[in-house]
Amino acid sequence: MKKIFVVIVLISLITIACKDKNPTDEELFNELQKTINNIENYSCDVSMTIHGNKKPEKYLAKHFFLKPNKYKVQYMDGKQDIYFDGKKTFFIYPNIDKIKIIQNKKETKEDTSFFLGYFLERIQTSEEMQITSEDDYLIIKMNLPGNNTSRKEQKIWFSKENFKPLKMTIIDSEGKETIEIKYTNLNYDIKLTEKNLFESL
Template sequence: MKCLKIVFVLFMVVILFGCGPKTDEDLFYDVQKMMSRIDSYACEAEITVKGNLTPETYIFKQWFRKPNKFKLELIEPESLNGKITIYDGRKASIIHPQINQVWFMESFQHSDEQNMFLGYFLQNYLESEDVEIHREVKGEETFLVVDTEIPGNHVYFHRQRLWVNIEKMEPELLQVFDANDGMRIEVRYFNFQYNPKLEDHLFTVPESLEK
Protein backbone atom coordinates (compact mmCIF):
# COMPACT_ATOMS: atom_id res chain seq x y z
CA MET A 1 0.00 0.00 0.00
CA LYS A 2 2.83 2.38 0.85
CA CYS A 3 4.41 1.75 -2.57
CA LEU A 4 1.10 2.48 -4.27
CA LYS A 5 0.86 5.80 -2.41
CA ILE A 6 4.36 6.77 -3.52
CA VAL A 7 3.55 5.88 -7.13
CA PHE A 8 0.33 7.92 -6.92
CA VAL A 9 2.19 10.94 -5.49
CA LEU A 10 4.84 10.72 -8.22
CA PHE A 11 2.10 10.47 -10.84
CA MET A 12 0.40 13.60 -9.48
CA VAL A 13 3.73 15.47 -9.45
CA VAL A 14 4.22 14.65 -13.12
CA ILE A 15 0.67 15.76 -13.96
CA LEU A 16 0.82 18.97 -11.96
CA PHE A 17 4.36 20.07 -12.64
CA GLY A 18 5.45 18.21 -15.76
CA CYS A 19 2.89 20.08 -17.84
CA GLY A 20 3.46 23.46 -16.21
CA PRO A 21 3.73 26.84 -17.94
CA LYS A 22 6.33 27.17 -20.65
CA THR A 23 9.55 28.97 -19.79
CA ASP A 24 10.74 32.03 -21.72
CA GLU A 25 13.19 29.75 -23.50
CA ASP A 26 10.37 27.38 -24.54
CA LEU A 27 8.32 30.31 -25.83
CA PHE A 28 11.34 31.77 -27.59
CA TYR A 29 11.83 28.44 -29.36
CA ASP A 30 8.15 28.45 -30.41
CA VAL A 31 8.41 32.02 -31.70
CA GLN A 32 11.71 31.29 -33.45
CA LYS A 33 10.12 28.29 -35.17
CA MET A 34 7.11 30.41 -36.19
CA MET A 35 9.26 33.22 -37.60
CA SER A 36 11.65 30.90 -39.45
CA ARG A 37 8.64 29.45 -41.30
CA ILE A 38 7.47 32.82 -42.63
CA ASP A 39 8.22 32.87 -46.35
CA SER A 40 5.64 35.57 -47.04
CA TYR A 41 2.95 37.53 -45.24
CA ALA A 42 0.17 40.02 -45.84
CA CYS A 43 -1.44 42.30 -43.27
CA GLU A 44 -2.80 45.73 -42.45
CA ALA A 45 -0.71 48.03 -40.30
CA GLU A 46 -1.15 51.22 -38.31
CA ILE A 47 2.16 53.04 -38.46
CA THR A 48 3.17 55.99 -36.28
CA VAL A 49 6.32 57.89 -37.22
CA LYS A 50 7.72 59.93 -34.33
CA GLY A 51 10.14 62.53 -35.68
CA ASN A 52 11.13 65.88 -34.21
CA LEU A 53 7.67 67.31 -34.93
CA THR A 54 4.18 66.00 -34.16
CA PRO A 55 3.90 62.20 -34.62
CA GLU A 56 2.17 61.18 -37.84
CA THR A 57 -0.03 58.09 -38.17
CA TYR A 58 -0.79 56.15 -41.35
CA ILE A 59 -2.78 53.04 -42.25
CA PHE A 60 -1.14 50.70 -44.78
CA LYS A 61 -1.59 47.36 -46.42
CA GLN A 62 1.66 45.43 -46.31
CA TRP A 63 3.09 42.50 -48.26
CA PHE A 64 6.43 40.73 -47.92
CA ARG A 65 8.04 37.81 -49.73
CA LYS A 66 11.42 36.28 -48.97
CA PRO A 67 14.15 37.15 -49.30
CA ASN A 68 13.63 40.91 -49.76
CA LYS A 69 10.52 41.92 -51.69
CA PHE A 70 8.30 44.53 -50.02
CA LYS A 71 5.12 46.41 -50.90
CA LEU A 72 3.22 49.14 -49.02
CA GLU A 73 -0.13 50.57 -50.09
CA LEU A 74 -1.32 53.62 -48.18
CA ILE A 75 -4.97 53.65 -47.10
CA GLU A 76 -5.09 56.66 -44.76
CA PRO A 77 -4.85 59.64 -44.70
CA GLU A 78 -7.32 60.06 -47.55
CA SER A 79 -5.14 62.64 -49.29
CA LEU A 80 -2.48 59.95 -49.89
CA ASN A 81 -4.84 57.03 -50.50
CA GLY A 82 -3.46 54.60 -53.06
CA LYS A 83 0.18 55.68 -52.80
CA ILE A 84 2.35 52.57 -53.21
CA THR A 85 5.95 51.79 -52.31
CA ILE A 86 7.54 48.71 -53.93
CA TYR A 87 10.96 47.21 -53.33
CA ASP A 88 11.75 44.39 -55.76
CA GLY A 89 15.04 43.40 -54.14
CA ARG A 90 17.10 45.83 -56.25
CA LYS A 91 15.39 49.21 -56.30
CA ALA A 92 12.54 50.98 -54.56
CA SER A 93 9.73 52.74 -56.42
CA ILE A 94 7.04 55.10 -55.15
CA ILE A 95 3.84 55.11 -57.20
CA HIS A 96 1.16 57.78 -56.92
CA PRO A 97 -1.82 56.57 -59.01
CA GLN A 98 -3.80 59.77 -58.46
CA ILE A 99 -1.32 61.67 -60.63
CA ASN A 100 -0.13 58.61 -62.59
CA GLN A 101 3.54 59.09 -61.69
CA VAL A 102 6.35 56.99 -60.23
CA TRP A 103 9.54 58.01 -58.43
CA PHE A 104 12.59 55.89 -57.65
CA MET A 105 14.23 56.01 -54.24
CA GLU A 106 18.01 56.37 -54.34
CA SER A 107 18.41 54.35 -51.15
CA PHE A 108 15.93 52.02 -49.52
CA GLN A 109 18.38 51.08 -46.77
CA HIS A 110 17.62 52.64 -43.37
CA SER A 111 14.46 54.28 -44.74
CA ASP A 112 11.22 54.65 -42.77
CA GLU A 113 9.58 52.32 -45.30
CA GLN A 114 12.07 49.51 -44.79
CA ASN A 115 11.89 49.70 -41.01
CA MET A 116 8.09 49.35 -41.10
CA PHE A 117 8.34 45.77 -42.33
CA LEU A 118 8.29 42.70 -40.15
CA GLY A 119 10.22 41.09 -43.02
CA TYR A 120 13.17 43.41 -42.36
CA PHE A 121 13.03 42.56 -38.65
CA LEU A 122 13.12 38.86 -39.56
CA GLN A 123 16.27 39.38 -41.64
CA ASN A 124 18.00 41.21 -38.79
CA TYR A 125 16.81 38.71 -36.20
CA LEU A 126 17.98 35.65 -38.12
CA GLU A 127 21.40 37.19 -38.85
CA SER A 128 22.06 38.82 -35.48
CA GLU A 129 23.92 37.29 -32.57
CA ASP A 130 22.67 40.04 -30.26
CA VAL A 131 19.08 39.04 -29.45
CA GLU A 132 17.30 39.59 -26.11
CA ILE A 133 13.97 38.09 -25.06
CA HIS A 134 11.61 38.49 -22.15
CA ARG A 135 7.97 37.89 -21.31
CA GLU A 136 5.65 40.82 -20.62
CA VAL A 137 1.99 41.06 -19.60
CA LYS A 138 -0.26 43.87 -20.80
CA GLY A 139 -3.81 43.77 -19.49
CA GLU A 140 -5.05 40.23 -20.02
CA GLU A 141 -2.57 39.40 -22.79
CA THR A 142 0.91 37.96 -22.55
CA PHE A 143 3.66 38.76 -25.03
CA LEU A 144 7.10 37.48 -25.81
CA VAL A 145 9.25 40.54 -26.52
CA VAL A 146 12.22 40.10 -28.87
CA ASP A 147 14.92 42.79 -29.18
CA THR A 148 17.57 42.91 -31.88
CA GLU A 149 19.97 45.52 -33.23
CA ILE A 150 19.66 47.03 -36.69
CA PRO A 151 22.89 46.60 -38.69
CA GLY A 152 24.80 49.65 -39.86
CA ASN A 153 24.99 51.56 -36.55
CA HIS A 154 22.48 54.14 -37.81
CA VAL A 155 21.73 56.98 -35.38
CA TYR A 156 17.97 57.08 -36.02
CA PHE A 157 17.33 53.36 -36.59
CA HIS A 158 19.43 51.54 -34.02
CA ARG A 159 17.30 48.78 -32.48
CA GLN A 160 14.03 46.92 -33.13
CA ARG A 161 11.59 45.34 -30.67
CA LEU A 162 8.91 42.86 -31.72
CA TRP A 163 5.92 41.96 -29.53
CA VAL A 164 4.46 38.51 -30.26
CA ASN A 165 1.06 37.61 -28.81
CA ILE A 166 1.70 34.24 -27.14
CA GLU A 167 -1.89 33.01 -27.23
CA LYS A 168 -2.40 33.86 -30.91
CA MET A 169 1.26 33.23 -31.81
CA GLU A 170 1.12 36.31 -34.06
CA PRO A 171 3.27 39.46 -34.28
CA GLU A 172 1.30 42.37 -32.88
CA LEU A 173 3.65 45.32 -32.48
CA LEU A 174 7.02 46.38 -33.91
CA GLN A 175 8.97 49.30 -32.45
CA VAL A 176 12.08 51.00 -33.83
CA PHE A 177 14.40 52.95 -31.50
CA ASP A 178 17.21 55.40 -32.15
CA ALA A 179 20.69 55.31 -30.58
CA ASN A 180 19.39 57.30 -27.57
CA ASP A 181 16.61 54.74 -27.00
CA GLY A 182 13.94 57.10 -28.27
CA MET A 183 11.09 55.50 -30.21
CA ARG A 184 11.09 56.49 -33.89
CA ILE A 185 8.54 54.15 -35.46
CA GLU A 186 5.70 52.04 -34.04
CA VAL A 187 3.82 49.51 -36.18
CA ARG A 188 0.67 47.66 -35.07
CA TYR A 189 -0.28 44.66 -37.21
CA PHE A 190 -3.85 43.53 -37.99
CA ASN A 191 -5.39 40.69 -40.01
CA PHE A 192 -2.04 38.95 -40.27
CA GLN A 193 -1.82 36.20 -42.93
CA TYR A 194 0.99 33.64 -42.89
CA ASN A 195 2.56 32.51 -46.16
CA PRO A 196 -0.01 33.66 -48.73
CA LYS A 197 0.94 33.06 -52.36
CA LEU A 198 2.32 36.38 -53.63
CA GLU A 199 3.01 36.55 -57.37
CA ASP A 200 5.92 38.48 -58.94
CA HIS A 201 3.64 41.11 -60.49
CA LEU A 202 2.67 42.30 -57.00
CA PHE A 203 6.21 43.67 -56.60
CA THR A 204 6.51 45.10 -60.13
CA VAL A 205 5.87 48.66 -61.29
CA PRO A 206 3.39 48.69 -64.21
CA GLU A 207 5.17 49.18 -67.54
CA SER A 208 2.94 52.14 -68.35
CA LEU A 209 4.39 54.02 -65.37
CA GLU A 210 8.03 53.06 -65.92
CA LYS A 211 8.22 54.86 -69.25
Protein backbone atom coordinates in the same frame (compact mmCIF):
# COMPACT_ATOMS: atom_id res chain seq x y z
CA MET B 1 -11.02 10.24 4.03
CA LYS B 2 -8.13 8.43 2.38
CA LYS B 3 -9.85 8.74 -1.01
CA ILE B 4 -10.21 12.50 -0.57
CA PHE B 5 -6.54 12.75 0.39
CA VAL B 6 -5.51 10.74 -2.67
CA VAL B 7 -7.61 12.98 -4.95
CA ILE B 8 -6.04 16.11 -3.44
CA VAL B 9 -2.55 14.69 -3.93
CA LEU B 10 -3.30 13.78 -7.56
CA ILE B 11 -4.68 17.26 -8.30
CA SER B 12 -1.57 18.81 -6.75
CA LEU B 13 0.73 16.62 -8.81
CA ILE B 14 -1.15 17.43 -12.02
CA THR B 15 -0.99 21.15 -11.24
CA ILE B 16 2.76 20.97 -10.62
CA ALA B 17 3.26 18.97 -13.81
CA CYS B 18 1.32 21.53 -15.83
CA LYS B 19 3.40 24.34 -14.41
CA ASP B 20 6.57 22.48 -15.30
CA LYS B 21 5.35 22.18 -18.89
CA ASN B 22 5.14 25.94 -19.39
CA PRO B 23 7.78 26.68 -22.04
CA THR B 24 10.70 28.94 -21.24
CA ASP B 25 11.47 32.07 -23.25
CA GLU B 26 14.28 30.21 -24.97
CA GLU B 27 11.97 27.33 -25.94
CA LEU B 28 9.40 29.80 -27.27
CA PHE B 29 12.08 31.59 -29.28
CA ASN B 30 13.18 28.27 -30.81
CA GLU B 31 9.58 27.56 -31.82
CA LEU B 32 9.29 31.06 -33.23
CA GLN B 33 12.37 30.48 -35.38
CA LYS B 34 10.90 27.21 -36.70
CA THR B 35 7.71 29.04 -37.63
CA ILE B 36 9.66 31.83 -39.34
CA ASN B 37 11.71 29.37 -41.40
CA ASN B 38 8.49 28.08 -42.96
CA ILE B 39 7.04 31.51 -43.83
CA GLU B 40 7.32 32.38 -47.52
CA ASN B 41 5.20 35.54 -47.54
CA TYR B 42 2.67 37.57 -45.57
CA SER B 43 0.26 40.48 -45.70
CA CYS B 44 -0.89 42.76 -42.89
CA ASP B 45 -2.45 46.09 -42.04
CA VAL B 46 -0.05 48.56 -40.45
CA SER B 47 -0.60 51.58 -38.22
CA MET B 48 2.64 53.56 -37.88
CA THR B 49 3.10 56.49 -35.50
CA ILE B 50 6.23 58.65 -35.81
CA HIS B 51 7.20 60.72 -32.78
CA GLY B 52 9.19 63.82 -33.72
CA ASN B 53 9.70 67.34 -32.43
CA LYS B 54 6.15 68.26 -33.40
CA LYS B 55 2.94 66.32 -32.80
CA PRO B 56 3.02 62.59 -33.70
CA GLU B 57 2.36 61.69 -37.34
CA LYS B 58 0.25 58.63 -38.08
CA TYR B 59 0.16 56.55 -41.27
CA LEU B 60 -2.08 53.63 -42.22
CA ALA B 61 -0.89 51.16 -44.84
CA LYS B 62 -1.05 47.60 -46.06
CA HIS B 63 2.17 45.56 -46.34
CA PHE B 64 2.81 42.63 -48.66
CA PHE B 65 6.12 40.77 -48.33
CA LEU B 66 7.61 37.97 -50.41
CA LYS B 67 10.81 36.21 -49.35
CA PRO B 68 13.62 37.07 -49.43
CA ASN B 69 13.28 40.82 -49.98
CA LYS B 70 10.40 41.82 -52.27
CA TYR B 71 7.56 43.97 -50.95
CA LYS B 72 4.69 46.31 -51.67
CA VAL B 73 3.31 49.10 -49.47
CA GLN B 74 -0.11 50.59 -50.15
CA TYR B 75 -0.91 53.71 -48.13
CA MET B 76 -4.56 53.87 -47.18
CA ASP B 77 -4.89 57.55 -48.09
CA GLY B 78 -4.25 56.56 -51.72
CA LYS B 79 -1.44 59.08 -52.19
CA GLN B 80 1.48 56.68 -52.63
CA ASP B 81 2.37 53.04 -53.27
CA ILE B 82 5.90 51.67 -52.91
CA TYR B 83 7.26 48.55 -54.59
CA PHE B 84 10.65 46.89 -54.21
CA ASP B 85 11.49 44.06 -56.63
CA GLY B 86 14.80 43.12 -55.02
CA LYS B 87 16.81 45.53 -57.16
CA LYS B 88 14.79 48.68 -57.78
CA THR B 89 12.37 50.73 -55.72
CA PHE B 90 9.27 52.11 -57.44
CA PHE B 91 7.37 55.06 -55.95
CA ILE B 92 3.91 55.38 -57.47
CA TYR B 93 1.75 58.47 -57.00
CA PRO B 94 -1.76 57.51 -58.19
CA ASN B 95 -3.14 61.07 -57.95
CA ILE B 96 -0.60 62.48 -60.40
CA ASP B 97 0.08 59.33 -62.44
CA LYS B 98 3.81 59.46 -61.81
CA ILE B 99 6.40 56.75 -61.11
CA LYS B 100 9.85 57.36 -59.65
CA ILE B 101 12.46 54.61 -59.79
CA ILE B 102 15.44 54.44 -57.44
CA GLN B 103 18.07 51.88 -58.42
CA ASN B 104 20.39 52.33 -55.45
CA LYS B 105 19.07 50.12 -52.64
CA LYS B 106 21.03 52.10 -50.03
CA GLU B 107 18.69 55.05 -50.47
CA THR B 108 15.79 53.09 -49.01
CA LYS B 109 17.71 50.68 -46.79
CA GLU B 110 16.68 52.40 -43.54
CA ASP B 111 12.99 51.96 -44.25
CA THR B 112 13.37 48.18 -44.32
CA SER B 113 13.41 48.32 -40.51
CA PHE B 114 9.64 48.92 -40.71
CA PHE B 115 9.02 45.56 -42.36
CA LEU B 116 8.34 42.48 -40.34
CA GLY B 117 9.94 40.35 -43.06
CA TYR B 118 13.38 41.92 -42.63
CA PHE B 119 13.13 41.63 -38.85
CA LEU B 120 12.30 37.93 -39.16
CA GLU B 121 15.40 37.50 -41.32
CA ARG B 122 17.67 39.36 -38.89
CA ILE B 123 16.66 37.42 -35.79
CA GLN B 124 17.92 34.26 -37.46
CA THR B 125 21.40 35.70 -37.99
CA SER B 126 21.87 38.25 -35.21
CA GLU B 127 24.30 37.32 -32.44
CA GLU B 128 23.17 40.13 -30.14
CA MET B 129 19.56 40.21 -29.01
CA GLN B 130 17.55 40.30 -25.81
CA ILE B 131 14.59 37.97 -25.26
CA THR B 132 12.09 38.69 -22.51
CA SER B 133 8.46 37.88 -21.64
CA GLU B 134 5.46 40.06 -20.92
CA ASP B 135 2.10 38.40 -20.20
CA ASP B 136 1.16 36.57 -23.42
CA TYR B 137 3.97 38.02 -25.51
CA LEU B 138 7.58 37.18 -26.26
CA ILE B 139 9.62 40.37 -26.74
CA ILE B 140 12.74 40.48 -28.91
CA LYS B 141 15.08 43.47 -28.90
CA MET B 142 17.93 44.02 -31.37
CA ASN B 143 20.28 46.76 -32.55
CA LEU B 144 19.54 48.26 -35.95
CA PRO B 145 22.28 48.39 -38.61
CA GLY B 146 23.74 51.78 -39.51
CA ASN B 147 24.60 54.90 -37.53
CA ASN B 148 21.23 56.65 -37.35
CA THR B 149 20.94 57.86 -33.74
CA SER B 150 17.15 58.14 -34.01
CA ARG B 151 16.90 54.48 -35.04
CA LYS B 152 19.28 52.63 -32.75
CA GLU B 153 17.23 49.62 -31.59
CA GLN B 154 13.99 47.86 -32.36
CA LYS B 155 11.68 45.72 -30.25
CA ILE B 156 8.87 43.46 -31.40
CA TRP B 157 6.13 41.72 -29.43
CA PHE B 158 5.15 38.22 -30.66
CA SER B 159 2.13 36.29 -29.42
CA LYS B 160 3.21 33.17 -27.54
CA GLU B 161 0.17 31.35 -28.90
CA ASN B 162 0.55 31.77 -32.67
CA PHE B 163 3.81 33.78 -33.07
CA LYS B 164 2.03 36.65 -34.81
CA PRO B 165 3.35 40.13 -33.99
CA LEU B 166 1.41 42.71 -32.01
CA LYS B 167 3.69 45.70 -32.53
CA MET B 168 7.21 46.93 -33.22
CA THR B 169 8.95 49.96 -31.74
CA ILE B 170 12.03 51.84 -32.95
CA ILE B 171 14.18 53.36 -30.18
CA ASP B 172 16.78 56.14 -30.42
CA SER B 173 20.23 56.33 -28.82
CA GLU B 174 18.73 57.96 -25.71
CA GLY B 175 16.26 55.14 -25.17
CA LYS B 176 13.24 57.09 -26.41
CA GLU B 177 10.62 55.54 -28.67
CA THR B 178 10.65 57.31 -32.05
CA ILE B 179 8.37 54.99 -34.06
CA GLU B 180 5.59 52.57 -33.12
CA ILE B 181 4.17 50.13 -35.65
CA LYS B 182 1.07 48.05 -34.86
CA TYR B 183 0.16 44.99 -36.94
CA THR B 184 -3.39 43.74 -37.53
CA ASN B 185 -5.05 41.26 -39.91
CA LEU B 186 -1.71 39.54 -40.42
CA ASN B 187 -1.75 36.38 -42.52
CA TYR B 188 1.23 34.16 -43.20
CA ASP B 189 1.64 32.26 -46.47
CA ILE B 190 -1.10 33.82 -48.54
CA LYS B 191 -1.48 33.27 -52.30
CA LEU B 192 1.20 35.80 -53.15
CA THR B 193 3.51 35.48 -56.14
CA GLU B 194 5.96 37.86 -57.79
CA LYS B 195 3.51 38.21 -60.66
CA ASN B 196 0.54 39.44 -58.63
CA LEU B 197 2.77 41.42 -56.25
CA PHE B 198 3.92 43.67 -59.10
CA GLU B 199 0.91 43.47 -61.42
CA SER B 200 0.23 47.21 -61.01
CA LEU B 201 3.63 48.22 -62.38
